[in-house]
Amino acid sequence: HAIPVITIDGPTASGKGTVAQLVAERLGFHYLDSGALYRLTALSALQAETPLDDEQALAKLAGELHCSFSNGAIFLNGEDVSMAIRAEKVGNAASKVAALPALRRALVELQLRFAQVPGLVADGRDMGTVIFPDACLKVFLTASVEARAERRYKQLIDKGFSANMHDLLKDLNERDARDSNRAIAPLKPAEGAYLLDTSNLTVNQAVEQVLGWYAAVK
């Protein structure tokens, strides 16, 4: 029997991470934060001072990532980098390196390994289009750029980072454009994806909607 996979793709700060984690919790499924893999690659590139356009070197870094996920914490080479990978600098670097085909290929295997019984909720940009095209439920989660900037602002402040709305809006627009217009695995709804605009939804309402869709298809 195929392992049930739910994919939740969407633009940066759309709330997909929060929604995906809660859906996974409610179903007792595993959770894949694929963005974290791009962030981890970017962080190790920044640490090693690898130029962010050196495709081969970056693909090698991605293929050799020593990372682990446990209880919501993320480790790189044994160090807890849960906070460090959330910095805007790392997110922006992640979005740059994520446009490199060899690097994306180097991360495919690792992502597929997350699909284990009893099931998986995977969030990212290309979970439904590229990595898990046979997922039983595909969701494309969006929110207005203003709603997303506000959420990201709150998230950063809560984590003790400094932030300002003007820069965040600029960052989000740039990142959206880069993620949507790249030649490989661009951000777009998968065929058959359910669209969920969360601009005016609470987290709970979004989670219930996804669970409702899943109950209908499983």
Ligand code: C5P
């Ligand atoms: O989702 P998050 O903001 O953590 O992702 C960081 C960056 O990684 C994104 O801006 C995107 O460029 C890239 N990414 C990707 N494919 C995924 C997940 C993330 O290209 N499946």
